[in-house]
Amino acid sequence: MKPLRTFRLEEYLGEWEFGARHYLTASDAQSMSVGDLLDMGSESDREGFAALPLTYVETWGSENLRDAIAGTYERVDAAHVLAFSGAQEALFWAMQELVGPGDHAVVTVPCYQSMETVTVATGAHVSALLMRREHGWALDLDELRGLLRPTTRLVAVNYPNNPTGHVPDAETFRELVALCDERGIRLFCDEVYRGIEVDQARTLPQAADLSETALSLNVASKSYGLPGLRVGWLACRDRALLERLEKRKHYTSICNPGPSEYLAAIGLRHRDRIWARNRAVITANLPLFADFFGRWADLFEWEPPLGGCVCFPRYKGAGSVDDFCRRLLQREGVVVLPASVYYSEIAEAPTDHFRVGVGRLGAEESLEAFDRCLRAG
Template structure:
């Protein structure tokens, strides 16, 4: 079994600890435990004391009930028995796709998006057709082009909403159209929703396929929106009893259960989801305004303004491939961004604009990028 190098993660592994300005970070500014209790207004000492008295067993194999309840509250129709806790959203994506996909299967995925959504099916022996998201269409899924790729033999359709790296956000109507395409062919619809709810408008309740389609499977985590990547906790959701059985069976080989402390922290955070979400939206909205003003001020840069999430795909017109561009940038200024070629988007860079809750910190990182740009003129 062969799998392509995970371009984004290998880039981050190489450079993340060597930068001065981590403008590649995709989480909303991560919380400390002290900050978590400060934001939520809870009793830190009581929480720690209660947990310290628990025996460190494997915990709840199918998930801490309070954590499962918190996840249910993020959706309209999800019940605890639909949720499978995983090792982050990356673990959820791997579990779902390696369970659904096998040799000879047909998969349709989008690009640019998180590489797992097309490389894992390929690793499993599936034939993968790619729907390229177009900049001129603001990276939204073209329903006619998607329908042309999907056949009665299509096992899985993979989408990402909101999209990483572009920040595109599919509307309810667009999701319904994609569901109709999947339903017409009996295909599974897999949606990575790790940035869900982190929108730029005041409504912010992103429609999920899990609330619309019985063969939808969605994944997410506590990392991006909830600022708790360090607990490495995510989930996959399916309403199919048969698929749930298969997912749990596959999970037995590499996970057994998620950590007791991770799920306790996740449950606590989701019990105060409104407070953390308000913090996260404040950060992304103020920082995106600063990013937009900066891109507008740089004659050699352009982008489609993100509609959701924490990432933006910014294009440049210099005659450099993106790996050389980004390597020279960090070596020159200490500013870390992600090469667009990691998403197969040449002459671009992915910028994470929510890496600090202080907009002045973001501006310093962007100023460092500008310093590098001046060396190219």
């Protein structure tokens, strides 16, 4: 492995996430307490949680968790699920397992950094499938076809997308899966924002259901709003691949915390309720954002996300978007993420954007603070 470059987004958030007055860039949906989650379950869930021994659990993930995960797919069973510590650990090992020196990979850009950085660090040659605002951040399959080579082993995408909020239509997504299958290329699909689309007709099928070799990445953190559990997973019907990944996990977390897996399983079994609640928060927030960005249309260009709870407005004002974000923080304590944290070493990622989160309660006060900052000039 080559050295991993600094994780810009996590570094930026590490500095501001916990101290700022208005965290207007959250990538996870509204969270809940352990008590609220247990209240969704039965009395025996509550008793089971209290009686849980604080032992190691299976590296694969407890049977209880893997059954609950399998229940969220149509064609994946518990044997085709491997639990990880968050989506991050899964990304870290999957990219290293899937490609190496001499291989070619394609990743969507801009992206959550580990998808690009870990892949580059494997020594593989990595091409960017650049998403462009001028094209509505669309997934361009012709462009992808043009990037593919005889050595392409991996296509890694993230839909619903962080940071753009884009979701391709189901037909285009199915074409992507078919293209990778036809060419014998492994598709890695980061689906961590799936499930809270305001227009539920936009919810995509999951890659691991559509293809025997594709990997679906998911986690309790984002659409479920339970990031503190740190429970993620890969679903893939290629069991041999998961077996290789399980051996790699022995070198990092070994296994997840049992209490986290237990609680995550409750969340997964009540996903319809949790997603409905989180979708309602987004639905209530979107008119507030539309109103705000509409009033400041000379400064910003904004589109609501098609899925997930983040989007990527364009800054049209004077100076750099970094300076603008810093001013907003210093004057009113509002955190948004400048496009520079999505810097790509393989493509010219957009620079004049910033990420906002639309999935949390309290957006009204944050937008008022944002507004005050703009009115002060």
